[in-house]
Amino acid sequence: MNNEISDYDKYGYDYEAYWENPKVNRSYENQAEKSVIKKLLKKVKNRNWFCDLGAGFGRLFDTYGDDFFNIILVDYSVENLKKAQEKINEANKLTNLPAGEAGLQANTYFVAANAYHLPFKPEVLDCLLSVRMMHHMEDPTATVGEISRVIRPEGKLILEYANKRHFFEVIRALFKKSKMSPFSLEPTKRGDDLFYNFHPKYIKKLIQDSGLKIIQSVSVSNFRHKVFKKVLGTKIMLFIDKIFRPIFSLIKFGPSIFVLAEKKTAEKDDISISQYLNISDVLLCPKCGSDDLMILKPEIRCKKCERTYPIIDGVYDFRIE
Numbered sequence: 560m561n562n563e564i565s566d567y568d569k570y571g572y573d574y575e576a577y578w579e580n581p582k583v584n585r586s587y588e589n590q591a592e593k594s595v596i597k598k599l600l601k602k603v604k605n606r607n608w609f610c611d612l613g614a615g616f617g618r619l620f621d622t623y624g625d626d627f628f629n630i631i632l633v634d635y636s637v638e639n640l641k642k643a644q645e646k647i648n649e650a651n652k653l654t655n656l657p658a659g660e661a662g663l664q665a666n667t668y669f670v671a672a673n674a675y676h677l678p679f680k681p682e683v684l685d686c687l688l689s690v691r692m693m694h695h696m697e698d699p700t701a702t703v704g705e706i707s708r709v710i711r712p713e714g715k716l717i718l719e720y721a722n723k724r725h726f727f728e729v730i731r732a733l734f735k736k737s738k739m740s741p742f743s744l745e746p747t748k749r750g751d752d753l754f755y756n757f758h759p760k761y762i763k764k765l766i767q768d769s770g771l772k773i774i775q776s777v778s779v780s781n782f783r784h785k786v787f788k789k790v791l792g793t794k795i796m797l798f799i800d801k802i803f804r805p806i807f808s809l810i811k812f813g814p815s816i817f818v819l820a821e822k823k824t825a826e827k828d829d830i831s832i833s834q835y836l837n838i839s840d841v842l843l844c845p846k847c848g849s850d851d852l853m854i855l856k857p858e859i860r861c862k863k864c865e866r867t868y869p870i871i872d873g874v875y876d877f878r879i880e
């Protein structure tokens with residue numbers, strides 16, 4: 560049976576509004592996440608192909624936009640990708656960068672795809688970032704397996720997940736007020752939507768079993784609570800976060816954990832910079848796995864299974880279920 564998908568377009572969910580809601584100030588989480596991503600990206604050696612998986616409207620683009628030759632924003636939501644395209648297009652205009660496809664900076668691509676079936680050849684990405692997507696995945700093993708498949712040997716994964724064993728949840732559990740069973744290893748579904756929280760040990764095993772090794776785990780947004788936000792304010796919270804980050808990371812204190820992992824190498828692997836120049840060099844048909852594709856704008860056709868994938872306004876639509 561196919562996995563259920565958290566389809567933002569189908570439900571008309573406006574994800575950008577979540578961040579811009581004037582009633583809930585989320586600048587603390589936003590800034591905390593971005594500063595950790597920037598720090599972890601410094602550990603990425605090869606900078607040819609990068610993918611932001613579950614990129615949404617491109618909120619995190621400014622953390623990696625200048626760091627890679629080729630950037631692919633992947634998301635199941637075409638509406639969010641269109642927003643990302645507008646936002647990045649606007650930013651490029653301001654910096655007078657050369658225009659590429661659809662008037663965009665030549666090396667930024669927008670791909671609608673299902674994270675369970677990525678349209679990439681094996682081992683093509685130097686780095687894959689995925690933030691706030693994992694909590695929508697009902698089959699985490701398949702997700703991490705698919706992610707690992709497309710990362711190059713020695714390539715990096717930066718994966719964020721919602722931590723069900725975070726400090727405030729443990730306190731709630733001690734007072735029998737937790738709905739999350741923070742000590743059990745299995746993922747816990749919150750509410751009726753596809754929204755899962757994970758135990759750090761569960762994620763660790765998933766990542767290791769998929770052929771990646773964990774280099775670092777960072778606990779983020781440790782004080783995400785409206786009372787702290789009101790009393791302390793963003794700047795002080797970010798400062799405290801930074802000071803205590805090593806100890807908070809060690810005990811997996813916070814509600815959001817960022818893992819930096821590396822794809823293991825076999826001795827025969829060539830780990831020099833990848834030779835893929837164009838998007839057509841890294842794509843494959845997510846339905847049959849063939850890389851024999853014909854790019855005949857406005858569509859891509861798989862020569863093997865004959866499935867076609869439309870390219871609409873610069874968005875490659877490779878979604879399959």
Ligand SMILES: C[S@@+](CC[C@H](N)C(=O)[O-])C[C@H]1O[C@@H](n2cnc3c(N)ncnc32)[C@H](O)[C@@H]1O
Nearest residue numbers: 613614615618634635636673674690691692695
């Ligand atoms: C909470 S948003 C996070 C967006 C962005 N990473 C950020 O942090 O701002 C989750 C994103 O994951 C995408 N998503 C959910 N399930 C997906 C799937 N199966 N394949 C690809 N994207 C998916 C959603 O469309 C949405 O844009």
Ligand SMILES: [Zn+2]
Nearest residue numbers: 844847861864
């Ligand atoms: Zn095919």
